[in-house]
Amino acid sequence: MKTLAIDTSTRQSSLALFMGSDLVASQWLDPSLQTTQAITPLLQELVDEVGWKPAELQLVIVAQGPGSFTGLRIGVMTAKTIAYVSGATTVGVNTLRAIAQRCDDNVSRLHVVMDAQRKQLFHAAYDRNDNGNYVEVQSTQIVDDQAFLASLSPGESITGPGLKNKLAYLPEGVRVVDENEWAPTAQAVGRVGIVDFLAGRFDDFWSLSPNYYRKSAAEEKLESETP
Structure with missing residues (x-):
């Protein structure tokens, strides 16, 4: 199974590709660029490197949170977009669990x-x-x-x-x-997600969303000002 794993939960984001349970390629996004600018070109670079096409991806695994509000939104939206185009299955992974996997x-x-x-x-x-x-x-x-x-x-x-x-x-x-x-990586996110998928767990494409675990400062301020 051709799998893409995405971690954008922190500023140091990364992508990884797996064939089955085997890692075939991984790369950090350029931290000097906005994640939205860097993620699509890097994905194309990785699939070209291994001779795949994005439409051939069968499983997309993404860090779902906690983490950066903006980063998580970008990662989940990218996962959903790719899954929509390719028809891939999606799996969301808790970022803390992915970090644990690295130990x-x-x-x-x-x-x-x-x-x-x-x-x-x-x-x-x-x-x-x-x-x-x-x-x-x-x-x-x-x-x-x-x-x-x-x-x-x-x-x-x-x-x-x-x-x-x-x-x-x-x-x-x-x-x-x-x-x-200490840091989460796409490789760790992928390994956790593959274990879950093989155990029969996956996420509904349409309802997949980030887990922020807290409201943003702006939301909390708005609530405090609402009579």
């Missing part, structure tokens, strides 16, 4: 965090099963950064871009995954 270490409980702004974090927790896949044990929620990090117990592991400049808040004995594995 190959022998850990049981793994916490994953992304910056939610306002001194808060997006957080989810996962346990690794016998197949090496991470199973969600704490669904995505928003937590206060300092209080949450200080609440972790020695022996637990943590990863994710939300750790940047916050390591000082961690108690002694909490294991931090290698910083090179």
